[in-house]
Amino acid sequence: MRRVLDPTDDLVFFSDRELVMRYPTDPSAWLRAACEVAARDLTRAEWDRYLPGRPYAATCTDVD
Numbered sequence: 001m002r003r004v005l006d007p008t009d010d011l012v013f014f015s016d017r018e019l020v021m022r023y024p025t026d027p028s029a030w031l032r033a034a035c036e037v038a039a040r041d042l043t044r045a046e047w048d049r050y051l052p053g054r055p056y057a058a059t060c061t062d063v064d
Contacts, residue, residue: 044056
């Protein structure tokens with residue numbers, strides 16, 4: 001039986017070297033992490049380059 005991941009689940013990887021890595025599957029967790037690193041919104045130039053055709057919006061200043 002195949003299990004469907006819930007957005008609240010994490011992917012967990014175990015290695016043979018006693019290393020465990022956990023990755024959230026919830027996209028909002030990735031957005032929060034990216035905003036912590038960037039510490040700013042995308043510039044208009046970045047928005048136009050990576051999200052062409054979409055109306056400009058705040059990317060990090062509106063993240064809780």
